[in-house]
Amino acid sequence: MKREVKLIKKVKRLLKRLGMPRWLHHFGPKTYEFYEHFYILLIKYYSKLSYRRVVKMMDMLGIKCPSKSALQYTAKKLSTTFWDKVLKLTCGDCYIVALDSTGLCRTNPSYHYLRRIDGKSPKIPIKLSVALDTKKKKFAAARIRVLPAHDGKDARKLLELSKPKIGVADKAYSIEKLYRFAENQGILLMIPKKKNVKRGHARNKMHKLFRKRTYNRRQLVEAGFSSYKRKYGSSVSSKTARTIRSEVFGRLACHNILGKLFIDF
Numbered sequence: 066m067k068r069e070v071k072l073i074k075k076v077k078r079l080l081k082r083l084g085m086p087r088w089l090h091h092f093g094p095k096t097y098e099f100y101e102h103f104y105i106l107l108i109k110y111y112s113k114l115s116y117r118r119v120v121k122m123m124d125m126l127g128i129k130c131p132s133k134s135a136l137q138y139t140a141k142k143l144s145t146t147f148w149d150k151v152l153k154l155t156c157g158d159c160y161i162v163a164l165d166s167t168g169l170c171r172t173n174p175s176y177h178y179l180r181r182i183d184g185k186s187p188k189i190p191i192k193l194s195v196a197l198d199t200k201k202k203k204f205a206a207a208r209i210r211v212l213p214a215h216d217g218k219d220a221r222k223l224l225e226l227s228k229p230k231i232g233v234a235d236k237a238y239s240i241e242k243l244y245r246f247a248e249n250q251g252i253l254l255m256i257p258k259k260k261n262v263k264r265g266h267a268r269n270k271m272h273k274l275f276r277k278r279t280y281n282r283r284q285l286v287e288a289g290f291s292s293y294k295r296k297y298g299s300s301v302s303s304k305t306a307r308t309i310r311s312e313v314f315g316r317l318a319c320h321n322i323l324g325k326l327f328i329d330f
Contacts, residue, residue, distance in 0.1 A: 075322065076104040083150050089139060097131045102139040105130055110315035111323055113297060140303075140311040148314035149206065149226055155321035156203040159196075161279070162227050163286035164234040166194040166216050169313065173300035191301065193313060196223040197286040199233075204289065204317045211306050221246050231255060233283040241265035255280045293320060 077100050089099045109119040116133040123130035131139075169191040192210040197203070206226035208219035216237040224232055224247060232247065233255040244267035247254045254271050257280065263269070297316045303309045 072323070073100070073104055076100050076107070079151070079154065079322070082154060083147075085147075089142065097129075097135070099139075101129065102131055102136060106136060106140055106311075106315055107319055107323060109136070110297070110312060111319045115302065137308070140315075141305070141307045143311050143314075145310065145314075148310070148318070151314070151318050152204055152206055152321065153226065155318065156198055156201060156205040156227075159198045159200075159205050159227050159229040161199045161231045161233065161282055162196040162205055162224075162229040163199050163283045163289075164194070164196055164216075164220055164223055164232060164238060165283070165286040165290070166192055166219075167290045167294075169193055170300040171304075171309075173298060191309060191313075194219040194223060195286065195289070195317070196227040196229070196232075197289045198227075198229075199282040199285045202285065202289060202292075203321045205229075207314065207317055209310050209313050211309060217243060224250065224252055231279060233280050235283065239268070241268055244268045244271055247271070255283075289320075293317070296320070 080100055080103065085099055087098055088095055089102065105119060105123065108114075108123075109116065112119070114122065116136050120130055120133050120136070171190060190211055190213070192212075192214055194208045194210075194216065195204050196206040198205050206223045208222055210219070217240045220234070220238050220240075220243050224243075228250075229252060231253045236257055236259050238254075239256045239259050239262065241264070244254060244265060248267045248270070253274060255275055256271075257275070258272055293316065297319075301309050301312050303312045
C-alpha cells in the first residue's frame with residue numbers, strides 16, 4: 066500500500082507543479098479529480114492494458130477508478146502542450162541531447178499468419194521523433210506524426226523544447242536552416258559531414274567544432290528506443306490521432322516518471 070501512496074503523491078506533485086486544475090472539466094459532475102484520471106492512465110500505458118481491463122483490475126484491487134468512457138474522454142482531451150510540459154518537467158534541464166526518430170505500428174499482427182497470407186510486413190504509419198537527454202537517459206521532448214515525414218521537420222521544435230547546449234544527430238538532420246536556427250539559439254550541433262555538401266555558413270562553422278567523442282553519445286538515443294519498445298512494444302492500440310498521441314506520450318512519461326519506481330517495487 067505504501068508503494069501505491071508513493072505513486073499517487075508523485076502524480077499529485079507533478080500536476081501541482083504543472084499548475085493543472087483540480088478537475089479537468091468545468092461544468093461536469095465533480096466525482097473524480099484529474100489526478101485520479103491521470104495516474105490510472107499512466108498505469109494503463111505502463112501495463113499495456115485496455116481501458117476495460119485496467120478499470121476491472123482497479124475494481125478488483127478496491128481502488129476508486131473512473132469508468133472506461135471517462136478515461137477515454139480524458140485521454141482524448143489531453144493536449145500536446147500538456148504532454149510537452151510533462152516531459153520537460155520530468156526530465157529537467159539538458160546539456161547534451163540526441164535527436165532521432167523511429168516507427169511504430171498501428172496494430173501488432175502475428176507474423177505466422179502474415180507469412181501464410183502473402184508474406185508482406187505491416188506498414189509503419191506512425192513516426193516518433195524524440196530528443197533524449199544523454200546524461201539522465203530521459204526523453205526531454207517528442208513529436209508524433211501519423212504519416213511519414215522527413216526527420217528534419219520536427220528537429221527545430223525538439224531543440225526549442227529541450228533547450229540544450231549541444232545537440233547530436235545523424236546525417237539526416239544536416240540541414241542549413243536547422244544549423245542557422247541552432248546558431249541563433251546558442252546551440253552547438255554535432256552532425257557528420259555529408260558527401261558533396263559544402264554550402265552554408267552556419268554548417269561550415271559548426272563542422273569546424275565537430276568532435277567525434279561527443280557525437281558518439283548519439284548511440285544512447287538508440288538505447289532509449291530499445292528500452293521503450295521492450296517495455297511497451299512497437300505498436301499502439303489507439304485508433305485516432307489524439308488518442309495515439311496520448312498513448313505514445315504517456316509511455317514516454319512512464320519512462321521518465323515510473324521507471325525507477327516500478328524497478329524498486
